[in-house]
Amino acid sequence: MHEPVVSATIAQQLADFAISTDTAAIPPRVRQRGALHLLDTLGCGLAAVATGAAEHATAVALDQGGREEASLLGARARVPAAVAALANGTRCHALDFDDTHEAGICHSSTVVAPAALATGEARGRSGAEILEAYVLGTEVALRVAIGTADGLYARGFHPTSVCGAFGAAAAAARLLDLDRTQTTYALGIVGSFAAGLFEYLSDGSQTKPLHAGWAAQSGVQAARLAEAGATGPATVLEGRFGLIASHTDPPAASDGMANTLEETWEIEAISIKPFPACHFVHSSTWAAAALFDEHGLGPQDVQQIFVRIPAEGEPVVLEPLSAKQQPRTPYDAKFSLPFTVAHQLVHGRLGVSSFSPDSIRDPDVLSLARRIRPEPLSGTAPSRFAGGARVVTRSGAELDRFVAHAPGSPRNPLDEAQVLAKFHANAELALDDPAPEELANLMRELDQVQDIGSVFALAQVPEGRFARS
Numbered sequence: 001m002h003e004p005v006v007s008a009t010i011a012q013q014l015a016d017f018a019i020s021t022d023t024a025a026i027p028p029r030v031r032q033r034g035a036l037h038l039l040d041t042l043g044c045g046l047a048a049v050a051t052g053a054a055e056h057a058t059a060v061a062l063d064q065g066g067r068e069e070a071s072l073l074g075a076r077a078r079v080p081a082a083v084a085a086l087a088n089g090t091r092c093h094a095l096d097f098d099d100t101h102e103a104g105i106c107h108s109s110t111v112v113a114p115a116a117l118a119t120g121e122a123r124g125r126s127g128a129e130i131l132e133a134y135v136l137g138t139e140v141a142l143r144v145a146i147g148t149a150d151g152l153y154a155r156g157f158h159p160t161s162v163c164g165a166f167g168a169a170a171a172a173a174r175l176l177d178l179d180r181t182q183t184t185y186a187l188g189i190v191g192s193f194a195a196g197l198f199e200y201l202s203d204g205s206q207t208k209p210l211h212a213g214w215a216a217q218s219g220v221q222a223a224r225l226a227e228a229g230a231t232g233p234a235t236v237l238e239g240r241f242g243l244i245a246s247h248t249d250p251p252a253a254s255d256g257m258a259n260t261l262e263e264t265w266e267i268e269a270i271s272i273k274p275f276p277a278c279h280f281v282h283s284s285t286w287a288a289a290a291l292f293d294e295h296g297l298g299p300q301d302v303q304q305i306f307v308r309i310p311a312e313g314e315p316v317v318l319e320p321l322s323a324k325q326q327p328r329t330p331y332d333a334k335f336s337l338p339f340t341v342a343h344q345l346v347h348g349r350l351g352v353s354s355f356s357p358d359s360i361r362d363p364d365v366l367s368l369a370r371r372i373r374p375e376p377l378s379g380t381a382p383s384r385f386a387g388g389a390r391v392v393t394r395s396g397a398e399l400d401r402f403v404a405h406a407p408g409s410p411r412n413p414l415d416e417a418q419v420l421a422k423f424h425a426n427a428e429l430a431l432d433d434p435a436p437e438e439l440a441n442l443m444r445e446l447d448q449v450q451d452i453g454s455v456f457a458l459a460q461v462p463e464g465r466f467a468r469s
Contacts (some may be wrong), residue, residue: 012187013258014140015183016172020407021136021262023128030265031447032433034135036419037099038270041052041109042073042459043426045092047352049074049269049461050429054094054209061087067412069122071456074430082220085168089114090213092204093160097276101269102409103385104145108270110212111164112137113413116171118182120452125175125450133356135169135267136334137219140187141167144237147257148429151248153198153312159462161196161211162247168219183223188232191243199299201316204332271385271409272419275350277334280313283387283403285340285350291391299346305314305372306390307337310381316359319376323368333363342368356434386411405458430461 008016016455048054058075068077070084073091092098092108100107104357112134120130123180145163152159165302169190175185196211218375237243238254245251250336252388275282291297308316319325327333333340344350364428375390390401405411415420420440427436439458442449449455 002389009184009347011234011256012180012184012186012256013261014143014166014170015173015180015187017258017261018136018140019178019180019183020046020172024130025262026132026135028266030135030267031131033267033444034131034138035444036129037109037138037267037270037272038113038134038438038446039423040419041092041098041441042455043423044095044097044110044440045073045088046111046459048094048099048427048428049441051095051352053354054090054206054213057087057090057210057213058396070118070122073461074460074461078462081118082224084090084121085114085220086159086213087214088118089216090209093212094209095276095355096208096278097352099267099394100279101142102271102279102406103149104142104163105149105153105384106142106145107160107212108141108145108167109134109216111160111219112141114169114213114216115168116175117452118216118276119172119175119220119223120356121456123175125452127446127452127455129340130176130452131446133174136173136174137167137169138267138270139167139261139265140170141259144243144263147254148244148248150250151184151244153450154249155247156198156454157247158196158198158208158211159217162194162243164212165190165215168216169222170219171263172220172223173308176223178223178227182226184234185230185232186223186226186237187218188234189225189230190218191232191236193218193222193298194243194247197341200331200333201425204327204335205256206329206331214409218466246454267310269410271406272414272422274407274414274418274422275340276352276355277340277350278317278404279385280309280317280387280408281335281337282408283385284309284314284337284389285344287387287401287403287409288341288389288391289344291401292387295385295399297391297393299342299368301393301395302345302368302371302391303394305341305368306375306392307341307372307387308339308375308377308390309387310377310384312360312384314374321373325372326366327360330357334362336369337374338372338388339365341372342366350462352426383409383411384427399406415428431459432462
């Protein structure tokens with residue numbers, strides 16, 4: 001008699017993909033896209049350094065010190081790789097300016113990139129090896145996210161941290177040269193570290209950036225633990241007490257989570273943000289701005305503005321309305337659709353400086369925000385981050401614009417020049433010329449970089465410019 005064939009678990013399939021995929025199997029367009037997302041993520045982290053956002057994570061990394069393995073953004077020091085991943089991941093997510101995968105509702109780059117960069121630097125890996133680990137780790141994170149995001153949201157879990165941790169572990173495992181069994185263990189271990197609650201929405205506190213940093217650190221530590229001999233369950237995802245059963249409501253279906261690997265590259269479906277705010281605000285803010293520009297309107301012309309987004313986004317950026325019309329903290333303002341629309345229309349921009357303590361108290365912005373309220377989105381939303389705006393003017397005219405796909409998404413993309421302009425605007429907040437241009441060129445040619453330390457050398461903030469620099 002033949003023994004029954006036991007199919008591989010999801011973690012085993014993802015582990016195989018993460019460590020066994022050959023360099024040649026990653027299409028050049030995917031590598032190029034990966035380098036662009038790494039560039040964008042690094043720029044977001046540098047802008048956070050310049051504005052002092054999430055400095056606490058860097059402060060903890062510096063205070064703890066330890067083995068000099070990996071570089072910190074905004075600090076002239078090297079620390080253990082896992083601690084660097086914590087600090088840099090938190091920095092890169094601090095402004096909510098980093099990329100998002102729509103189907104997975106996941107900011108994968110701000111988790112996987114810091115884990116890959118820190119582990120790669122610690123082990124002396126080349127830019128090409130780090131880029132490959134980032135791309136493959138991103139695919140792992142997004143496959144988990146696509147399969148679980150809706151259920152995670154229903155339970156109040158943040159897909160970026162919960163799912164990103166698996167991608168970070170996969171990227172680190174590849175860079176540590178773990179085998180299939182060890183990598184499966186790393187994924188099994190990191191499942192017990194996967195966390196991140198949406199409760200920060202209740203008072204505008206800043207735990208969300210820590211979700212990214214903690215997940216990045218968790219991935220690095222899980223891979224290191226597996227390398228040292230720790231074990232983890234191969235059924236961490238679909239098992240009786242695995243992620244799907246414990247974290248999703250109703251339980252998500254595990255079928256297909258590892259399908260089409262090396263055929264479909266989810267990194268190509270990641271959106272790059274034009275605004276440093278929650279993705280649910282982008283389309284309506286863009287729509288309102290387009291109406292103002294097209295009709296030559298000013299805030300004084302507005303009687304009322306009605307915004308509409310998919311129902312799943314309303315609790316995040318529109319409820320409770322009175323609180324969203326007057327954000328309590330700068331971070332709270334990033335999750336306020338009335339604020340983002342009002343600021344864009346009053347000042348003609350919505351950038352990093354729009355979310356300062358002074359900006360969120362701007363009387364002109366708050367006056368307009370009080371005239372912004374939601375209305376239902378009729379029919380089925382064409383995309384998760386779709387949105388529209390209906391402007392009722394004081395003369396009685398009604399103007400309407402709907403954006404089916406968020407600006408920066410694959411079906412409404414920013415071109416490479418716009419992404420580079422965003423990077424330069426962010427990097428120039430922290431770095432002196434010519435470092436931003438040199439850094440952009442180096443990141444776009446990451447495949448040719450032998451020493452990743454050269455990237456961090458260009459990303460060094462001038463001495464004394466910012467606290468702890």
